Amino acid sequence: MSEYHFETSQIVTHRPPSFEDVQSIGELLLGKTKHRPAIGIICGSGLGSLADMVEDANIILYSEIPSFPTSTVPGHMGKLVFGTMKGKQVVLMSGRLHYYEGYPMWKTTIPVRILKACGISTLILTNAVGGLNPDYSVGDVMIIRDHIDLPGITGQCVLRGENDERFGPRFLATVETYDRELATLTKSIAEKLGLSDIMREGTYIMVGGPTYGTVAEFRLLRGFGADAVGKLYERFR
Numbered sequence: 160m161s162e163y164h165f166e167t168s169q170i171v172t173h174r175p176p177s178f179e180d181v182q183s184i185g186e187l188l189l190g191k192t193k194h195r196p197a198i199g200i201i202c203g204s205g206l207g208s209l210a211d212m213v214e215d216a217n218i219i220l221y222s223e224i225p226s227f228p229t230s231t232v233p234g235h236m237g238k239l240v241f242g243t244m245k246g247k248q249v250v251l252m253s254g255r256l257h258y259y260e261g262y263p264m265w266k267t268t269i270p271v272r273i274l275k276a277c278g279i280s281t282l283i284l285t286n287a288v289g290g291l292n293p294d295y296s297v298g299d300v301m302i303i304r305d306h307i308d309l310p311g312i313t314g315q316c317v318l319r320g321e322n323d324e325r326f327g328p329r330f331l332a333t334v335e336t337y338d339r340e341l342a343t344l345t346k347s348i349a350e351k352l353g354l355s356d357i358m359r360e361g362t363y364i365m366v367g368g369p370t371y372g373t374v375a376e377f378r379l380l381r382g383f384g385a386d387a388v389g390k391l392y393e394r395f396r
């Protein structure tokens with residue numbers, strides 16, 4: 160990693176870490192925990208305390224991880240939590256990294272590559288959103304069926320730039336980004352818990368922020384066919 164520019168004690172990259180570097184960061188993290196999670200969870204606003212439910216936890220602060228940006232948003236704690244939930248090995252990101260914090264797009268999503276290098280094959284994303292669908296109510300929970308990557312389709316795609324095929328193909332098909340089986344499972348669990356009334360499934364649109372949006376902008380986004388709007392970008396490698 161000698162090509163990196165160093166700032167304070169952290170390795171700060173001006174371009175995405177290479178495939179080799181991502182693998183070595185993954186190995187470094189696995190060296191700090193006995194857990195071998197297959198499931199990653201990124202906690203959005205309001206869900207950071209999910210980390211308190213992780214048993215037998217090993218906590219690693221983002222500030223200790225090479226290439227990991229720090230969370231600057233109140234309520235986003237900036238820690239990786241390895242452990243178990245209901246007997247399953249998991250790794251939680253307690254604290255999301257948002258584009259509006261000033262990071263380049265790739266820095267907000269680099270944790271996904273690093274979690275993959277730690278062995279995860281399922282990624283659960285959560286975030287706080289604004290409802291656009293007039294049938295939705297405050298407090299509803301929406302499963303993302305599909306998304307509109309507004310920054311992406313206007314030239315700020317997170318995969319813009321040099322492509323290493325070991326991460327995935329240059330021309331990534333994004334039609335089946337979200338797992339249908341997991342969506343079905345989520346709905347059946349919600350039903351068992353008596354939460355069907357608040358469960359929705361729809362199209363999510365991502366915007367830059369940090370502004371929330373004007374009425375005219377919400378009308379525009381709704382016109383695009385979106386049901387909810389927010390500032391989450393992690394979804395592809």
Ligand SMILES: O=P(O)(O)O[C@@H]1C[C@H](O)[C@@H](CO)O1
Pocket residue numbers: 202203204205232255257285286287288389390391
């Ligand atoms: O981390 P998420 O995407 O849940 O955070 C949302 C968007 C803003 O960061 C914050 C402000 O309401 O909530």
